[in-house]
Amino acid sequence: MPLIEFSDKGLCCPQGQFYIDPWKPVDKALITHGHSDHARWGSQSYLCHSFTKPILQLRLGDNPYQTVEWGETIFMNGVKISFHPAGHVIGSSQIRLEYNGEVWVVSGDYKVVNDGLSGQFEAVRCNTFITESTFGLPIYKWKSPEQINKDIQSWIQQNTADKKTSVITAYSLGKAQRVIQAIAEVTEKIYVHGAIYNVHEALLKAGWKLPTVHRVTYETTKEELAGSVVVAPPSADGSSWMKRFPNYVVGVCSGWMQVRGNARRRNVDAGFAMSDHADWPGLLQAVKATGAEKVFVTHGFQATFSRYLNELGIEAGEVKTEYGNDEEEGLTPSAAGIEDVEKLAEDE
Amino acid sequence: MSDFANDIEKLVVEDNERDHPSSSTGLGGFADLVRVLGTSTKTTDKLEALVQYFSEADDRDKVWVIALFSGRKPKRAVNTTQLITWCVEVAGLPGWLFGESYHTVGDLAETISLLLPETVTTNRSVETKPLHFYIDTFRHIEKQDETIKKEFILDSWKQMNQNERFVFNKLITGAFRIGVSQKMMVNSLAKFTSLEASVIAHRISGNWDPSTTTFAELLNESPTITDYSKPYPFYLAYALDEDPETLGDTAEWQVEWKWDGIRGQMIKRNNALFVWSRGEELMTDKFPEYHSLKDVLPDGTVLDGEIIPSIDKKPLPFALLQTRIGRKNVTKKNLQETPITFFAYDLLEYNHEDWRNRPLTERRKQLEILIEPLTTPTIILSPVVEFNKWDELTALRKTSREMGAEGFMIKRKSSIYQVGRKTGDWWKWKIEPLVIDCVMIYAEKGSGRRSNLYTAYTFAVRDGEKLVPFTRAYSGLTDKEFTEVDSFVKRNAIEKFGPVRTVKPELVFEIAFEGIAASNRHKSGVALRFPRINRWRKDKKADEINTLEDLKKMLEVYGK
Secondary structure (H helix, E strand, C coil), X not given: CCCCEEECCEEEECCCCEEECCCCCCCEEECCCCCCCCCCCCCCEEEEECCCHHHHHHHHCCCCEEEECECCEEEECCEEEEEEECCCCCCCEEEEEEECCEEEEECXXXXXXXXXXXXXXXXXXXXXXXXXXXXXXCCCCCCCHHHHHHHHHHHHHHHHHCCCEEEEECCCCCHHHHHHHHHHCCCCCEEECHHHHHHHHHHHHCCCCCCCCEECCCCCCHHHHCCCEEEECHHHCCCHHHHCCCCXXXXXXXXXXXXXXXXXXXXXXXXXXXXXXXXXXXXXXHHHHHCCCEEEEEEECXXXXXXXXXXXXXXXXXXXXXXXXXXXXXXXXXXXXXXXHHHHHHHC | CCHHHHHHHHHHHHHHHCCCCCCCCEHHHHHHHHHHHHHCCCHHHHHHHHHHHHHHCCHHHHHHHHHHHCCCCCCCXXXXXXXXXXXXXXXXXXHHHHHHHHHHHCCHHHHHHHHCCCCCCCCCCCCXXXXXXXXXXXXXXXXXXXXXXXXXXXXXXXXXCHHHHHHHHHHHHXXXXXXXXXXXXXXXXXXXXXXXXXXXXXXXXXXCCCCCCCHHHHHCCCCCCCCCCCCCCCEECEECCCCHHHHCXXXXXXXXXXXXXXXXXXXXXXXXXXXXXXXXXXXCCCCHHHXXXXXXXXXXXXXXXXXEEEECCEEXXXXXXXHXXXXXXXXXXXXXXXXXXXXXXXXXXXXXXXXXXXXXXXXXXXXXXHHCCCCCCXXXXXXXXXXXXXXXXXXXXXCHHHHCEEEEEEEECCCCCCCEECCCCEEEEECCCEEEEEEEEEEEEECHHHECCEEEEEEEEEECCEEEEEEEECCCCCHHHHHHHHHHHHHHEEEEECCEEEECCCCEEEEEECEEEECCCCCCCEEEECCEEEEECCCCCHHHCCEHHHHHHHHHHHCC
């Protein structure tokens, strides 16, 4: 019996009698991180990293939550479990399972560079590695976080000089915090959408030190917004919520902005190829560092990435999952998007 | 050092001797311009970027930018296969991975620019050279050994950032379609020369070679060299969306059939004949029928009309014109079965005089005097449609297909011949398209702003239990609908053939098209003219679509 089976409810560990990031309700769910395609509602109990707990409380409400720290070991029915930093968003973890001397690692979503908030990705040696492939094509190579931050900062400074409001869209958990950190170095006038404000507040309450932001409300005046920076989730782009801003330009932070056509389709003024997912070199680096004999490739360019790994002599196969909406275009109400749309409706 | 290396060296030296302000003179300045034009969402920003570029760039670069943005291409020094081979070699990637990347990006030049390894230092010791340097070098190396070409391309890549590599590759692979219209370029040029926009539009059209034409020659106040082949910019009509009654008094309007050929301009000057298509392609030598016209038309004449095959003044379907386009060796049979003619409907120059500012009535009268006595079957006077009331016209419009026309052109009798698409005086009033319901069976990713989205579809009609593919279509859905279909394709793909996915036959669409013709190149036996998606029939199921029999009936009625 393999340590992990791919079932219609998600990744299942039959020996340990638990699931990892299930997309249907189960008894015991181990959660890699707080994005809504990985952390879903309805399970009886949840196990996650302590940083992830406040996010799950915000998004899934009150449930029985058990937390662990990175590197801490617990056992479930003989299966040895530990969480390790995945570098994707705050609290995001790879989950290591060991039983009868065999080790599997479920990486969830990850990136290998350190964004200063999400922790440094840890390479965990294993026999079998389950990797995402959101940006599993060699065209995806990110600039360093410092360079991207600089790009965003100079764009904002240019807009401020032109007396324009900069609206930046970034996913509410992860990129929004990165963007806010970066822009706080050049401006104090930071406004955020309600969805981002809620995450921000939850993180502050949990003890995170984050820059001061203001929530955009109906009382927020045009004078206040003029020349400021507004951070909003992708689903807010083109909404009536956004259209009331004075003289604004939109910049999108998304890995998809790497390709010109995507930026043109979105009809945005500026695109920043910033992602919380590993780029092509990052994926390869991570896979090689695990020393795994067998790799399962999930959400993204599965076919391409697994074929390439096989050609490198690393046995790899594709797995279909229901993950992978957090970098979606925001046009389809994806699992991740719906939540923001609802939040948006509340604000309207 | 080889002769070639010497040449290059000389070009570099010449170039370094020239005095240019640093930033926008190199290829980087052009790359920045292309980026702004490609991403900016506001016309004013684009215009500003162009004006800025034109005011700073090297004159030789300006000439090339005008040439590139009006569809002219530099010499093609290397082919795409070579580019791809060198790219995967430098990047250390298998060829199939290049293919996968290309299908996602949708643009060859951009794919290569993204796959090449990063430039090592961000502070480059070598600044990129001006645009014209690269284009001149392409011409120099065109006939050289592959090793020399390769060395030049690889060295150039090494000195460039991703943005610059993209435009550099674009120079090699083809057209710059980046969201700048000719009109916008003309307007930006008009901002810093004292020439009228219409004069500029005329100057930059026609047959000039950017490698030998200087900026001064192109846009000085009084041109010293006369180019006799130069066409006038075409005047284009807007579609009439409202009832023609809204146009008012019928006596103010002249109506002609709208022909389904290629819009063209016929020029007889300096005892030579030139025929231009609206795409500014010289057609004179493509159709031998036109050769005899040199002796028929008086010198100093320019006609606006339609390039179209016809027999006894009756136009033949567009599909037949397509059998003549691009054919090098024309047989006697071709000339008999598909003779190319010219339906003249306007007179732009007469007796060496520009007539464009005279009213249409006057131009038309002189056109009739000129054309009617001609005995050649190749030039035909496009008739004026007689009518008194708009509803007569509405009834007559229904017979368009029988006439071989696609509706009416409605022109104000007092109108002058303007430049470009202008609203108010000229209208096209097209017939409703033919439509058919069908199911999507294959999908492929698009390019440009549709990169990484499944937006190119193949559709099928039913033939008993089978589905028969009969057309492809790329346009007609909103961005939102495309995204929805894309997500359907990703969830319902059955098989993969290279970039093509076979898809569960479930989504029904209404396809609109302008004409239908028999074709033995297609499985269905028909070829459609200008097919596009009219609407997504979410109300219909796959078993309610049209049949192959329905298509054949349409061919019987409209395709003969």
